Amino acid sequence: MDYFLELFSSGMVRGSIYALIALGYTMVYGIIQLINFAHGEIYMIGAFVALIVSGVLTIYGFSGVSILILAAVIAMIYAAAYGYTLEKIAYRPLRNAPRLSPLISAIGMSLFLQNYVLLAQTPDFLRFPELIPEFEFMEPIAHVMGSAELIILVTSAITMIGLTLLIKFTRVGKAMRATQQDMTMARLVGVNVDQVISMTFIIGSVLAAIGGVLVASYIGQINFYIGFMAGVKAFTAAVLGGIGNIPGAALGGIVLGLAESFAAGYVSSAYEDVFAFGVLVFILILRPSGLLGKAVKQKV
Amino acid sequence: MVDTMNKLLEVKGLTMDFGGLRAVDNVSLDVYAGEIVALIGPNGAGKTTFFNCVTGIYKPTHGDVMVHPPGKKSQRINGFKPNRVTTFGMARTFQNIRLFKNMTVLENIMIGRHCRTSTSILGAILRGAGSRRQEQETVDRSYQLLEKVGLVDEADEFAKNLPYGAQRRLEIARAMATDPFLLLLDEPAAGMNPQETKDLDELIVRIRDDENISILLIEHDMKLVMNISERIYVMEYGKEIAQGNPQEIRSNPKVIEAYLGEEADA
Amino acid sequence: MVGYFKQSFLVSLWFVFLTFPLMVVKVNTLKNVVEWRWMNMVYVAVGAFVLSFVWRWALERRQRKTKEAEFSDDVLAKPTVGQRLLEDPKVFKPVLIVIALATLGFPWLVDIYQVNIMVLALIFVVLGLGLNISVGLAGLLDLGYVAFFAVGAYTYGIMNSFWGFGFWISLPVGGLMGCLFGVVLGFPILRLRGDYLAIVTLGFGSIAKIVIENWEELFNGAKGIAGIPRPGLFGLEMNIEAATTYTYYLMILMVLFTIFVTNRLKDSRIGRAWMALREDEIACVAMGVDMARTKLSAYALGAFWAGLVGVIFAARNTYINPNSFTFMESALVLSIVVLGGMGSIVGVIIAALVLILMPEYLRAFSEYRMLMFGAVMVLMMIFRPEGLISNVRKKYGGRKSPTEAAHG
Numbered sequence: 001m002d003y004f005l006e007l008f009s010s011g012m013v014r015g016s017i018y019a020l021i022a023l024g025y026t027m028v029y030g031i032i033q034l035i036n037f038a039h040g041e042i043y044m045i046g047a048f049v050a051l052i053v054s055g056v057l058t059i060y061g062f063s064g065v066s067i068l069i070l071a072a073v074i075a076m077i078y079a080a081a082y083g084y085t086l087e088k089i090a091y092r093p094l095r096n097a098p099r100l101s102p103l104i105s106a107i108g109m110s111l112f113l114q115n116y117v118l119l120a121q122t123p124d125f126l127r128f129p130e131l132i133p134e135f136e137f138m139e140p141i142a143h144v145m146g147s148a149e150l151i152i153l154v155t156s157a158i159t160m161i162g163l164t165l166l167i168k169f170t171r172v173g174k175a176m177r178a179t180q181q182d183m184t185m186a187r188l189v190g191v192n193v194d195q196v197i198s199m200t201f202i203i204g205s206v207l208a209a210i211g212g213v214l215v216a217s218y219i220g221q222i223n224f225y226i227g228f229m230a231g232v233k234a235f236t237a238a239v240l241g242g243i244g245n246i247p248g249a250a251l252g253g254i255v256l257g258l259a260e261s262f263a264a265g266y267v268s269s270a271y272e273d274v275f276a277f278g279v280l281v282f283i284l285i286l287r288p289s290g291l292l293g294k295a296v297k298q299k300v
Numbered sequence: 301m302v303d304t305m306n307k308l309l310e311v312k313g314l315t316m317d318f319g320g321l322r323a324v325d326n327v328s329l330d331v332y333a334g335e336i337v338a339l340i341g342p343n344g345a346g347k348t349t350f351f352n353c354v355t356g357i358y359k360p361t362h363g364d365v366m367v368h369p370p371g372k373k374s375q376r377i378n379g380f381k382p383n384r385v386t387t388f389g390m391a392r393t394f395q396n397i398r399l400f401k402n403m404t405v406l407e408n409i410m411i412g413r414h415c416r417t418s419t420s421i422l423g424a425i426l427r428g429a430g431s432r433r434q435e436q437e438t439v440d441r442s443y444q445l446l447e448k449v450g451l452v453d454e455a456d457e458f459a460k461n462l463p464y465g466a467q468r469r470l471e472i473a474r475a476m477a478t479d480p481f482l483l484l485l486d487e488p489a490a491g492m493n494p495q496e497t498k499d500l501d502e503l504i505v506r507i508r509d510d511e512n513i514s515i516l517l518i519e520h521d522m523k524l525v526m527n528i529s530e531r532i533y534v535m536e537y538g539k540e541i542a543q544g545n546p547q548e549i550r551s552n553p554k555v556i557e558a559y560l561g562e563e564a565d566a
Numbered sequence: 567m568v569g570y571f572k573q574s575f576l577v578s579l580w581f582v583f584l585t586f587p588l589m590v591v592k593v594n595t596l597k598n599v600v601e602w603r604w605m606n607m608v609y610v611a612v613g614a615f616v617l618s619f620v621w622r623w624a625l626e627r628r629q630r631k632t633k634e635a636e637f638s639d640d641v642l643a644k645p646t647v648g649q650r651l652l653e654d655p656k657v658f659k660p661v662l663i664v665i666a667l668a669t670l671g672f673p674w675l676v677d678i679y680q681v682n683i684m685v686l687a688l689i690f691v692v693l694g695l696g697l698n699i700s701v702g703l704a705g706l707l708d709l710g711y712v713a714f715f716a717v718g719a720y721t722y723g724i725m726n727s728f729w730g731f732g733f734w735i736s737l738p739v740g741g742l743m744g745c746l747f748g749v750v751l752g753f754p755i756l757r758l759r760g761d762y763l764a765i766v767t768l769g770f771g772s773i774a775k776i777v778i779e780n781w782e783e784l785f786n787g788a789k790g791i792a793g794i795p796r797p798g799l800f801g802l803e804m805n806i807e808a809a810t811t812y813t814y815y816l817m818i819l820m821v822l823f824t825i826f827v828t829n830r831l832k833d834s835r836i837g838r839a840w841m842a843l844r845e846d847e848i849a850c851v852a853m854g855v856d857m858a859r860t861k862l863s864a865y866a867l868g869a870f871w872a873g874l875v876g877v878i879f880a881a882r883n884t885y886i887n888p889n890s891f892t893f894m895e896s897a898l899v900l901s902i903v904v905l906g907g908m909g910s911i912v913g914v915i916i917a918a919l920v921l922i923l924m925p926e927y928l929r930a931f932s933e934y935r936m937l938m939f940g941a942v943m944v945l946m947m948i949f950r951p952e953g954l955i956s957n958v959r960k961k962y963g964g965r966k967s968p969t970e971a972a973h974g
Contacts, residue, residue, distance in 0.1 A: 049587050059599070111937070274777065391853070400846060
């Protein structure tokens with residue numbers, strides 16, 4: 001039973017991280033129908049910035065939670081800046097291009113950013129400092145769920161609730177929903193569509209950075225390549241939930257995380273990634289609209 | 301000219317639902333050999349959806365689409381894929397022109413010949429006598445069609461570089477290349493000036509007279525179809541509200557109301 | 567002008583901010599030391615300042631071009647200088663002869679190391695041409711192309727190590743296996759929309775690698791298969807040099823064969839259907855083209871080529887392991903196609919040679935190779951989506967009268 005619970009809690013942790021990244025994919029796809037292939041790289045850059053900031057702060061004598069918060073905030077700012085710039089350089093000039101052009105551009109950006117970090121920093125794994133404190137009250141259940149796991153779950157939950165509120169009740173959120181429904185119409189009624197798209201990239205990137213910081217401090221090491229796999233899996237989660245659908249992305253992330261965790265625990269961990277890809281392939285073939293998505297007819 | 305004995309297309313009680321929305325509601329329509337039939341109605345009446353159901357792009361929720369190709373067995377074609385419908389002998393054009401933009405004008409037409417030719421991958425690689433002959437026939441036939449629509453001089457041009465009216469004519473020629481017995485034209489005059497529209501009317505009549513191809517066309521603007529169609533069907537809000545010859549339609553109070561209502565809205 | 571400078575200055579400032587933590591700071595978390603690389607900041611500042619001018623100029627030029635295309639009365643698109651040269655027989659013929667002579671003489675002019683690298687480059691030429699069939703002609707973005715390459719290589723490796731089959735039997739089998747996998751994997755996924763298809767193929771590519779890594783009994787796992795014989799010639803004993811030269815000529819034949827086949831397909835009933843599918847799926851099926859069949863044929867044919875050269879790759883290296891078949895290889899082949907020009911044969915050949923040989927000869931460059939590939943993909947999509955050499959469409963004779971139509 002403990003083993004089951006352990007797998008369950010690690011599945012939830014994974015799942016909520018996937019969900020955080022998946023939200024970025026889904027929001028972008030919902031608005032400009034682009035698979036932002038470089039989104040995983042934003043997550044990776046978020047983790048790297050957090051590592052660098054916390055490293056510097058540790059050396060200059062800061063400690064504990066203050067580092068964590070500062071590192072996370074700076075990582076979020078940087079991820080937002082990168083996401084914003086990415087859209088401006090690689091996607092905006094291709095707004096009216098054939099569908100595959102921005103996707104190829106996105107793949108190019110993904111390669112570029114990976115290798116940029118590799119060259120600017122290091123190809124090796126870097127140790128990420130343990131920033132999350134151990135809570136005493138978690139002691140009795142520490143064998144199934146540690147403090148880090150709790151922090152991840154709580155943070156993800158708060159973030160997702162925050163996002164939902166933002167989209168439901170703020171001006172930006174309304175503009176985003178309008179643009180998602182019909183970009184031309186939104187523009188006609190005075191929504192600044194370019195701004196909305198930028199905002200979508202910024203919000204998605206911030207979420208990815210939160211995911212990046214959480215994962216890095218949970219797993220304890222990062223390198224330039226972590227974004228690729230995380231990106232593909234998060235995309236799987238987004239598709240699983242129905243791409244373009246925000247609650248769907250959260251649900252898809254959790255389902256994928258749990259499924260992966262149990263498959264790794266009970267079947268074989270070597271084929272863990274095969275499992276995720278298998279889910280992706282099957283979902284796309286059998287139900288491309290995902291769990292919560294609606295079937296969309298192409299206009300002729 | 302119209303062969304009332306020989307029904308080509310017979311649509312009975314066609315209904316198409318999208319989720320909760322009924323886009324086409326119990327519409328019946330016939331086309332006889334040698335006829336030009338028009339389907340008209342205000343914007344959003346469900347005309348294009350009707351077309352998409354007949355040509356296999358959508359699968360209708362209810363109803364029958366029967367075709368009676370001349371000299372062949374009748375067939376119910378609900379749920380057939382679009383390419384099978386076309387191979388059967390019904391070819392269409394699109395409201396918002398869908399040409400292969402980065403291919404030449406001639407190649408666009410040659411695609412229409414695809415379903416009437418049979419060269420395989422191996423045949424294309426080896427280029428034997430049979431494949432070569434077929435290829436030459438395709439080229440010749442395509443040039444003939446280009447002549448008919450007056451685009452021979454633009455044969456090697458990319459389709460995207462053609463002026464608007466020429467693109468419309470090219471789309472019609474491409475559909476004709478599939479050797480149809482029935483041509484379905486979705487708002488062929490949309491966006492054309494009066495002179496272009498007049499030329500187009502002549503072209504359509506010529507196609508019917510010279511090629512022996514019957515025509516079903518959708519038109520938004522009622523005036524345009526009055527001159528050339530034998531019979532007209534009128535749709536509004538997914539329902540068929542009237543049918544008859546142009547005189548009957550012109551004086552039909554329901555039709556007048558539907559169109560007046562639209563003008564009042566606009 | 568002052569406005570431009572101010573704008574570029576701001577861009578430069580923005581990039582200094584953006585790259586600051588990654589380019590300037592380097593933390594060693596084990597020893598707890600920070601290295602501050604201030605020079606990098608200067609490079610970024612100057613680089614971004616200059617590049618922002620280039621970027622603005624290029625974007626404005628692009629905009630001007632689309633405007634011109636819209637308003638010009640001359641409907642004939644002007645061919646580029648390169649195209650005109652390629653089409654002019656006076657230039658074309660001598661160039662072809664020089665290339666042919668250089669190709670034939672190459673192994674005798676340089677040492678074996680260079681020949682070996684050239685063989686690799688030629689392998690990527692064929693891969694590029696093969697992927698060009700599905701991506702360039704049919705518009706099916708395949709991000710897992712390398713999986714079929716692996717199928718070919720492992721077909722030879724397994725056939726040889728288990729049953730002792732030689733190169734020449736394995737070569738067609740490798741190709742057919744690639745094709746078979748193409749059909750089996752392609753069948754369920756080809757009705758997916760373009761971008762979903764790309765991601766699924768990416769999944770297939772990654773699954774292939776993981777399966778090879780973990781299936782010890784068949785693929786010998788991460789250790790790979792060693793001792794694969796080089797191509798044989800009627801049982802003739804050859805030293806490494808002779809064998810490499812022989813492989814080189816074999817690859818030249820292979821490239822010629824691929825060019826011959828793709829060229830014939832390009833302007834055929836099949837090739838036209840592929841392109842029409844790429845241009846507009848709905849219109850294409852409405853014109854009577856069977857979408858599933860047409861897509862599958864393009865996908866499987868591309869896979870066939872990957873399988874074929876996979877066998878040669880295994881023979882060249884005499885050793886294969888899963889690390890030769892990662893997403894990076896797929897991305898590399900894709901950037902060859904993108905750079906060369908989708909659908910253009912000459913373009914793809916040039917791009918393959920440039921992208922493979924350049925990092926080999928400019929060592930300083932090799933570190934930046936993936937960075938460059940990424941940048942190439944982005945820049946090509948924005949500024950020259952048709953590739954270095956755009957695809958020239960065949961003109962069919964018969965302008966005057968269909969009955970007198972010249973031979974097409």
